[in-house]
Amino acid sequence: MATVRTKFRASSSDTKEGTLFYQVIHNRVARQIHTGYRLYPHEWDAENREIVFPPGVADNRRNYLVSLGNALQADAGRLKGVISYLDRSGEAYTVDDVVSRYLSQADNHCFISFARNLAGQLGRIGRQCTADTYTTAINSFIRFREERDIPLDEMDSDLMVAYEGHLKSNGICPNSTSFYMRNLRAIYNRAVDKGLTVQRYPFKHVYTGIDKTVKRAVPLDVIRQIRDLDLTLQPDMDFARDIFMFSFYTRGMAFVDIAFLKKTDLQNGVLTYRRHKTGQQLSIKWEKPMQELVDRQGTSGTPYLLPIITDGGKDVRRQYRNQAHRVNRNLKKIGRRLGLAIPLTTYVARHGWASIARSKNIPLATISEAMGHDSENTTRIYLASLDTAEVDRANSLILKSL
Template identity: 70%
Template sequence: MATMKVKFRASSIPTKEGTLFYQVVHGRVARQVNTGYKVYPCEWDSVHAEIVFPPGIGYNRGNYLASLKEILYGNTKRFKNIIARLERTGENYTAGDVLKRYLTPSDGEGFISFAREVIRQMGQIGKPRTAERYTVVTRSFERFCGENDVFLDEVDSDLMVRYENFLKAAGVCPNTTSYYMRGLRAIYNRAVEKELTVQRYPFRHVYTGIDKTVKRAVPLNIIRQIRDLDLTLSPATDLARDVFMFSFYTRGMSFIDMAFLKKKDLQNGILSYRRQKTGQQLSIKWERPMQEIIDKYDIKDTPYLLPIIRNMEVDARKQYKNAAHLVNDKLRRLGEQLGLAIPLTTYVARHGWASIARSKNIPLPIISEAMGHNSEKTTRIYLASLDTSAVDKANSQILKAL
């Protein structure tokens, strides 16, 4: 029967970290694979083949070692499961076969390979945002797994708890951790639906809720200050500011919705669009500050209302993503110049509009309607008797206050 151990190879330089690797021995033949992790000699007990915590270790390093210890435990468990499977077949196998199954699951589909297939399918059926989300969460999980995939039937509660601890040790905030977990859960449930694995409820002991986030609103005087800046010598920053202000003028419209606004969406003084996130249809009374921004830019050769997607021969979504990165980078730098306590992004315009609306004693139902609230429960409460005239009046009040 094959055996597996975690080994440590010290660096040729005593002050540097050494390498951890897995060694499988079967039939007097040894095969090795790098774990992708490194530790200092004082952090490894060669006798017991385990992580140790030297005296005086710092908090962050301690968290890293604790997380690494759990990862090594989980991967050791995987190796033992693979060896047990091979033994049950009664067929001859080699140490190389053990490593091959560890690196590329063949006894059933691997979770990461399954996730990649789901991502490909989402792209094919016209769901690019879902594909992008699944890509982000899968890449995070891949960083946790190192170079290895995991069997679908090995995705259990213990694995997800170790992954959560890995994220905590990396300083990932609870909301981002929850975002990753919910994305992985959606992928896992697809595998269950296809009967590729049984439902083990692997996410029942990890956080999948939403914490209250730090406030990202700025007061009216800061909005006014941003609006009045002379940025003629920096066209890219000027555009970023205009996008920020357009979001504010339009009740906190998201960047993706602004990017895909088309000229035909503006009819008879009403801007109508459907939110990319929720599919909800919203209408906004066209105001003078909005038109002033549109008048600044040459958009005659595109069907779009704002100068975000400019080249009709280049993928629109790729242009949107590049522009989002550039705009938020310029806004962040602008916020630093203004000495703001929070990073300035387009999302601050949305928070700012809501906060200022509330300070103007505009009723919460009107604010919720204006922003296209995504909660079904809130939507049922708020959308029962509101009409767009009340929302437009609220927006006019805020714009006139500038």
């Protein structure tokens, strides 16, 4: 009879999540099934092969771990069912038969169906941001395919080149095209990891890079203008300005992370949170301007630090998304009032902090750590499009020397 063990593989970096996988053993032959589930080493009990809840774990992380535990239990039940079926058949079988039958039950062998199932699975285990990102890319590909699914084995470079042409003909910019391609590639690679198809590199002839973007940073004097605006008669714009400044004060904290901050995240003068995008834990020294801003907000009836999510009984993600649209809409009004050349959004606060930090000769590694980037390369992408003044000055010198 085949046996199944759940195992954890730690990341090479102590600050990043490791991965869970299933090891199936039969007749002394072992095979692995990748799950896509991720967690930190201190959240896994290797001896008992089960998830543990660290002391003081945040509510959103606890919910994620509970969902992950339920997913592991459901997978284990399916694997046991496959093994029982093969045992009852009375015929000899291999460990590959177990893996193949399990995977065929988990996902069919068509790309769109697999992608939808994967997005749903990620949502169920608490990785809603990734699920939403995948869903956006999937929906674009579905429109291209006119709702027709395609076998994984037919995903090839010709198809993706045709899809890229479709996006270009519809006016989709290169960075957005690359966004769709990178996410579809990640989904496809998951299918390869699960053994549902062989790697055919369908994305090798399409663009998956990141172009330099239009400058989205503002200098320190503009940040001061935004801070000092009198918006007392326009409460919606006043609130949007406060969220912008809070992001700037907290080293360019992303709006989604601001939205889910809880009062319990602030302890002993330190604000600690996990980035929704990467799961990385960051700590920020609590400063006077942050406290003054929070004091202006009314959150006495909720556990959240700022009044973005105001009703815990309703869909909190919908509240977050609605507020994000409202805040950015009002920030653009502020930007127009100040005569800014770029649309003012919460993202400008993040870019602005990075640009100003760099202008003060703060090392790239420090900026990268402060912003919670996975690598300095990500920070370089941020900074590459922020300020071309030095290049412009060099060009002027050259022209004057003619």
